[in-house]
Amino acid sequence: MQIKDVTNYIEQLAPLSYAEDFDNVGLLIGNYNTEVTGVLVTLDTLEETVDEAIAKNCNLIVSFHPIVFSGLKKFNGNNYVERVVLKAIQNNIAIYATHTALDNVNNGVSAKMGEVLGLEKMKTLIPKKGIIKKLTTYVPFAEATNVREKLFEAGAGNIGNYDNCSFNVEGKGSYRGNENSNPTIGKKGELMFEEETCITVTFDSYLEGKILSTLFKNHPYEEVAYEIITLDNQNQHVGMGMIGELPSAMDEKDFLLFVKETFKTGCVRHSELLDKPIKKVAVLGGSGSFAIKNAMRAGADAYISADFKYHEFFKAEKRILLADVGHYESEQFTKNLLVDYLSKKISIFAIILSEKSTNPIYYI
Numbered sequence: 001m002q003i004k005d006v007t008n009y010i011e012q013l014a015p016l017s018y019a020e021d022f023d024n025v026g027l028l029i030g031n032y033n034t035e036v037t038g039v040l041v042t043l044d045t046l047e048e049t050v051d052e053a054i055a056k057n058c059n060l061i062v063s064f065h066p067i068v069f070s071g072l073k074k075f076n077g078n079n080y081v082e083r084v085v086l087k088a089i090q091n092n093i094a095i096y097a098t099h100t101a102l103d104n105v106n107n108g109v110s111a112k113m114g115e116v117l118g119l120e121k122m123k124t125l126i127p128k129k130g131i132i133k134k135l136t137t138y139v140p141f142a143e144a145t146n147v148r149e150k151l152f153e154a155g156a157g158n159i160g161n162y163d164n165c166s167f168n169v170e171g172k173g174s175y176r177g178n179e180n181s182n183p184t185i186g187k188k189g190e191l192m193f194e195e196e197t198c199i200t201v202t203f204d205s206y207l208e209g210k211i212l213s214t215l216f217k218n219h220p221y222e223e224v225a226y227e228i229i230t231l232d233n234q235n236q237h238v239g240m241g242m243i244g245e246l247p248s249a250m251d252e253k254d255f256l257l258f259v260k261e262t263f264k265t266g267c268v269r270h271s272e273l274l275d276k277p278i279k280k281v282a283v284l285g286g287s288g289s290f291a292i293k294n295a296m297r298a299g300a301d302a303y304i305s306a307d308f309k310y311h312e313f314f315k316a317e318k319r320i321l322l323a324d325v326g327h328y329e330s331e332q333f334t335k336n337l338l339v340d341y342l343s344k345k346i347s348i349f350a351i352i353l354s355e356k357s358t359n360p361i362y363y364i
């Protein structure tokens with residue numbers, strides 16, 4: 001099994017096109033065609049992580065956070081990023097990062113936080129825009145069923161709990177081929193009017209290559225007429241954060257103690273207690289202050305995330321309980337998520353959970 005086989009599995013869970021624009025995800029170090037000896041899963045890649053991979057005969061590190069975020073211009077080992085990159089390259093260790101691609105799926109980082117808290121009826125807190133595309137194509141009537149079915153098989157036409165979704169209109173298409181043409185129906189130079197079905201389907205943007213190759217392979221015409229547009233619709237199943245409900249309402253102090261224990265954190269920084277029960281809870285792994293307003297708008301009684309600054313606690317406005325559990329703590333279960341997922345897909349070598357905590361923050 002090669003690195004690309006492992007990364008294909010990861011991208012079935014978390015397509016790279018779901019990652020945020022500022023991010024740096026995918027295979028950061030190494031070659032997709034290298035045979036894999038073992039996979040080490042970690043939240044961060046430090047020098048100790050590369051040492052652990054070497055000791056455990058893993059030549060692929062699957063890291064949640066990318067070790068290289070912005071460009072590197074020198075490789076002298078003057079800081080930890082350069083040292084990790086040098087050590088990985090010198091020891092033929094590949095590094096792959098999934099980061100916000102995994103943040104943005106509704107069975108990813110935040111869903112895992114909701115799962116450990118026992119949240120029910122979970123849905124995406126901030127559904128993502130710009131990742132649904134629409135394909136319209138024109139197919140001779142007799143071939144329309146086949147082309148439509150092949151597009152469905154390639155992943156088009158899925159909307160929430162429904163598949164095989166399309167809209168079809170019958171009409172007349174016209175065309176005339178020049179002297180270099182080879183028309184499937186009619187002759188070159190002849191003006192044709194053909195009964196055609198206009199098929200419209202939506203699809204996830206990451207499937208575009210597959211959808212187009214399927215269309216070109218199965219459409220009978222020499223020149224395939226089609227249009228693709230990016231929709232402004234939100235995808236309700238992709239995006240940052242999750243919101244759900246506790247099985248039963250909790251007193252806010254009990255809730256905070258439960259959160260502290262669940263996330264095994266040395267400290268929960270929280271906003272003013274509001275003397276109201278906690279039932280609806282929003283969660284977002286990592287730095288989540290940007291979503292305080294979204295959690296309030298969604299009617300959450302509490303919002304659990306990390307890296308809230310002093311002034312951001314004022315944004316609670318006596319309407320929500322904000323709880324900062326720590327960045328590492330909020331994302332710690334992501335490692336288990338990746339190990340469990342990859343272990344189900346791959347059995348020919350071990351998927352190893354890194355033993356070392358990479359949390360750079362300590363509490364006293």
Ligand SMILES: [Zn+2]
Nearest residue numbers: 285286287331
């Ligand atoms: Zn993070």
